[in-house]
Structure formats: structure tokens, C-alpha cells
Amino acid sequence: MTHEYTVLTGGLVLPGSDVRETTAIAWAGDTILAVGNDATVRAISRGDSHFVDLRGATVIPLAAGAEAAWPTDATLEVGGPAELAVLTHDPRRASFEVRAVVRAGQVVEGALHSPDT
Numbered sequence: 001m002t003h004e005y006t007v008l009t010g011g012l013v014l015p016g017s018d019v020r021e022t023t024a025i026a027w028a029g030d031t032i033l034a035v036g037n038d039a040t041v042r043a044i045s046r047g048d049s050h051f052v053d054l055r056g057a058t059v060i061p062l063a064a065g066a067e068a069a070w071p072t073d074a075t076l077e078v079g080g081p082a083e084l085a086v087l088t089h090d091p092r093r094a095s096f097e098v099r100a101v102v103r104a105g106q107v108v109e110g111a112l113h114s115p116d117t
Contacts, residue, residue, distance in 0.1 A: 004028060004048055006082075006105070006112070009038040011054025012090055016061060016075035025059055027082035030105035035076055052112045057099060058087045068098045081105075086112065 009024040015035050024041035026034045026049070034041045042051075061074035062083045070091035076084060082105040087096040100110035 004050070005033060005045055006050045006052070007041055007045060008052045008054050008059060008086070008112070009042060011056055011086075012058040013076065014058060014060050014070070014090075014092075015077065017071035017073075019075060019077075025076060025084070027102075027105050030082050032076055032078055032080050032082050034078060050112075054086065058090050058096070060085050060087060060091065062101065062103070068096075068101065086110070 005026050005028045007026040011023060013022045013025050013035060015022065022036050024036060024038045025032065026041050026044055034044050060068065060070055061072055061076045062068060062085055063072055063074040068085035068087060074083065082102055084102045086099040088099060089096040098110060100112050101108050
């Protein structure tokens, strides 16, 4: 597995509809390495990670072939596939726009950057 991790912090991560929310997620290749608070997820970096400050944006899991919607049957868990969407807002409370879609660990739509940049 690569040590080039992508680490998203400073947001809201909804790992699944029945899983407790948190603030950060990291993956390498197509596999999720960590889901948790910012400090815990940052700590897995080996020095060449790509860090993105979500600035409050929301991350949700994507089911195979599905568009970004909440609730979803998919989950974000360590060892699982890096299939996710970055949204402008918490989908439980407000309408949202999709900032980025990640499939198999690769950005396939939009871009991973801070929402205000």
C-alpha cells in the first residue's frame, strides 16, 4: 500500500446513517485508513500526505454507482473502500452541493480543496 495518504480534517464526517459522526478521514489507494477526530487521523501521516482542511464541509459515503444522497446504505470504515462525497453542508439539516466525488480513492468529480478557495 502507498504511504501517500489523503487526509481530510476540519469537517463533519458522517460514516453511515447508524454510525457516530466525527471530523476527519484518511485513505491511501482505494482503502480507508482512519476515521475519527482530527488529531487521531492526522497522526497516521507518514510525512507525504495530502492534507485538506474541509472548513466545515461534510463527507458522506457513496454506495457503488450511486449519487450523493443521505441517508445511504454505504459506510465509511477502516479497511473499506474510499468511496465518498464532499458536500457543502450537512445533508441532514440543509440542502447541499457536491464539492467532490471520490471513487476507488480517486477524485472523479469536482476537487478536494477547502470550500472557500
